[in-house]
Amino acid sequence: MSASDPVREALPRKTRDALDGWLSSLALERRLSAHTVTNYQRDVLGFLSFTAHHTGESVSFSTLSKLRAADFRAWLAQRRTHDDVGPRTLARGLSAVRTFFRYLAREDMADNAQIALVRTPKQPVSIPKALSVEAADKLLDNLEPDKSWTQARDLAVLTLLYGAGLRISEALSLDVRDWPRRGTPLRVIGKGNKTRVLPVIDAIHDAVEDYREQCPHGLDPSGPLFVGARGGRLNPRSLQGTLARLRSGLGLPDSATPHALRHSFATHLLGAGGDLRTIQELLGHASLSTTQTYAAVDTARLMEVYDAAHPRAGSGSADKG
Incomplete structure (x- = not known):
């Protein structure tokens, strides 16, 4: 997703800078692949866009700190019903958002323990397809x-x-x-x-x-x-x-x-x-x-x-x- 992405550009400058810093940390500190970083970016931008519409507020650090577990669950429900995504995609998205919030807490930007109360969507048991x-x-x-x-x-x-x-x-x-x-x-x-x-x-x-x-x-x-x-x-x-x-x-x-x-x-x-x-x-x-x-x-x-x-x-x- 490019730096000119409209969802990203609609964010407050501090939130935008925090997002960029987090993405850099994923690539440089955690050494995640470019593909994984792109997926995480897409997931978190989707969450931030939902949050802006859901709360009717600018997505500032204050807004992110006030979110309740029910707000995070509402985002997952919206993805499940309107975006028609499966449990694996939901779990990856939740993992991305959790990682973003951990980064915000580490950098003393925003702190929200409510996300820890949200359970990861149950995954279907996938049996590997081995050859004989x-x-x-x-x-x-x-x-x-x-x-x-x-x-x-x-x-x-x-x-x-x-x-x-x-x-x-x-x-x-x-x-x-x-x-x-x-x-x-x-x-x-x-x-x-x-x-x-x-x-x-x-x-x-x-x-x-x-x-x-x-x-x-x-x-x-x-x-x-x-x-x-x-x-x-x-x-x-x-x-x-x-x-x-x-x-x-x-x-x-x-x-x-x-x-x-x-x-x-x-x-x-x-x-x-x-x-x-x-x-x-x-x-x-x-x-x-x-x-x-x-x-x-x-x-x-x-x-x-x-x-x-x-x-x-x-x-x-x-x-x-």
Whole structure:
């Protein structure tokens, strides 16, 4: 959202300056991505616009300090009914507004404890869409690295996602100097600028080294590890396009995305006896409850196998006793 946004320009100068200071702190102190900062800005500007109409007052620090929990709930209700947004978007918006109010309190501009009384909208349980072991193998086996260097590159990235559980953004942000020697771990900077250390299996090392040998561009140690056709850092859309063509040709569902390989990494580890705490560390989840969703995937798959194979399962089983 540009500096000339009409909602922003309608704010009192001090509120506008506070908003700009908060946005800078998100980018510089918390190191949030530009995409996240833009979403937070949009959410808070929407809240401030609602507040101006809801209270009939200029959105000064005094106005913000006087808001009651009911006012915050009215904003959420308005977004739910008039803007038709779901619980995830509502939760993100509330999180943005809370963060803004914490900044105002920290800078001694405005203080309002009422927002702490507002509950985060209940989120639907979302079970990650992991691929089966067979589907994951099929995807990787159908990339032929000896046909072109770009296929060797795509195979290297996808093997890294499935073999180490990286997010696509984490894999594509790696520089050449980040890549470890064989037998040493990989250090990855994930969400919230947190570093985690991951083991690198031989299959990953082989795929990455094969790509590096075939890559026609000189890979500078301080430059990107995975590059596009012109030698710049690989764009995730290129990899997403490769996977879309692959899944179409192999008859796999639309859920077979790069991120599904990360989900598959976790689900297959759990199915092979891995414990949740270890998988939490490998994925870089801040909360164990996030990792526990993979247990639901594993249980659902177990029940599918049970229903298909157990002699007492399925319709009519009671009559066979």
